[in-house]
Amino acid sequence: MKLMKIVLPIGILILGYAGMKGIEVSAADNTAAEKIDTRPTVTIDSLIPEDVRIQLTSYGEVTPLETTNLSAQVSGEVQTWNPKLVSGGLVRRGETLFTIEPDAYEAALLLAQANVASAEAQLIQEKAQADVAAREAKTMPNSKVSDLYLRKPQVMSAEAGLKSAQAQLKLAKRDLENCKVKAPYDALIVSRNISTGDYVTQGSPVAVLNNIEFAEVTFPVAGFDTKFLDANSLGREVVISDNNAEGISLKGVIHRDTGVVDNNTRMSYFVARISDPYAINSNGPTIKFGSYASVTFEGKVLKDVFRIPQELVTNRKLWTLDADNNLHSNKVNVVREDSGDFLIKGDFDPKRVVMNLPEYPQNGMAVKVIENLSDSVTAKAN
Structure with a gap:
């Protein structure tokens, strides 16, 4: 009995120690069998060159286009003004803006017409007398025939008188027409400085037009x-x-x-x-x-630029994968920013562009490529 009391505890200790060692060996085997993959995961995509119009x-x-300080070209009393000739009014090209009392200018036009008629009559008379002198000169010696005898100076003077009268008539017509002040173009009225009954002088400002x-x-x-x-x-x-x-x-x-x-x-x-x-x-x-x-x-x-989100280009570097799924940085030329993207050019593999970088990417870093969600859905459907 005493021997059993000694041997039994020792046996229990030996069995417990053996079981503990067995568990440790089993755990080590499992750890060795389950080797952990520490590579960071990334997704890749292909870029297609395109032509982009900026x-x-x-x-x-x-x-x-222009602003005009409108002024009167003749003097006189303002008879009427267009209701649109107010600040903010819109008028069309050629539309009458205001009128000036025309009586004096109508009278001047009649006087100019009369002067033209008189000058025309004087010219007709001088030409007739010149014709008579020319016929008489045919029977006279050439030494006695002069320009004065042929009335050439008188005819020239009459012609000049007619031209002067016609010029005065033209001015009289213009002054009468200018009694109606018209818009030089389609215009927005900025301001008006006249009212009915005001007397305006030639050249005085009356309105501002745009x-x-x-x-x-x-x-x-x-x-x-x-x-x-x-x-x-x-x-x-x-x-x-x-x-x-x-x-x-x-x-x-x-x-x-x-x-x-x-x-x-x-x-x-x-x-x-x-x-x-x-x-x-x-x-x-x-x-x-x-x-x-x-x-x-x-x-x-x-032409032939690649469009890519701005966050994928850092310090003008774009990351791609080689055939062994190792990271590589590529220098690119950022041609322009466009709608939140970069338009780039460069020497890189456009078929394996990394779309989500590890936290600290390094050249040659091994990574694990995961499928894009769209690719996974397509694969399952097939």
Whole structure:
């Protein structure tokens, strides 16, 4: 009994120790069998080269093509004025804006017509007398026939008198016509300085008009954008959008290059022209003078560039995979930013571009490629 009491605990200890060692060996075998893959996972995609036409956008203020300080060309009392001749009024080319009392100018026209008739009669008389003198001269010796005898000076004087009378008649007609002051173009009335009964003198300012047949927007193009301008930019169509009114857009053309570069900003300036900005001759949208507008137009076509999200290009490097799924950085040329993407060119494999980088990518780093979700869905469907 005493021997059993000694042997039994020792046996239990031996069996427990053997079981513990067996568990350790089994765990080691499992660990060896389950080798952990520590490579970071990435997805890849293919890039396809494309031709991209650059869209350029700038901004500027809408201004009238011209502003006229209208003045009277004759003096007199204002008889009537057009109800549209008020601030904000719109008038058409040739429309009468106001009239000046015409009596004195009608009388001057009658007097000028009378002077022309008298000068014509005097010329007819002189020519008749010259014809008589010419017939008589045929029977006289040549030594006694002079220009004065033939009445040539008298005829020339009569002709000059007629021309002078005709000139006075022309001026009288013009002055009478100028009693009706008309719009020189389709116009927006800015201000009016006359009222009925006012006496205006020749050259006195009466109103300020803005030309609404055309409007212009002077807009800058930054130095780094000038290289994307098309060689035939002048005459190219632009879209002008009113930033003060949502959805208002009109078409125009690039009319001219101002020909200078700003010394401070190094920007070049171009002028876009809009036809009928106040839609007086159409049912289109209107854009008001003084509006701050955006100008959008097409530039050059970039050929064979790759479009890629900006976050995949760091320090002008793009990462790709080689055949062994190792990372490689590639220097690329960022040609332009476009709608949140980069347009790039470079010498790299466009079929294996890494779309999600590890936290600390290194050249030669081994990675594990996982399928794109779209690829997995397609594979399961097949």
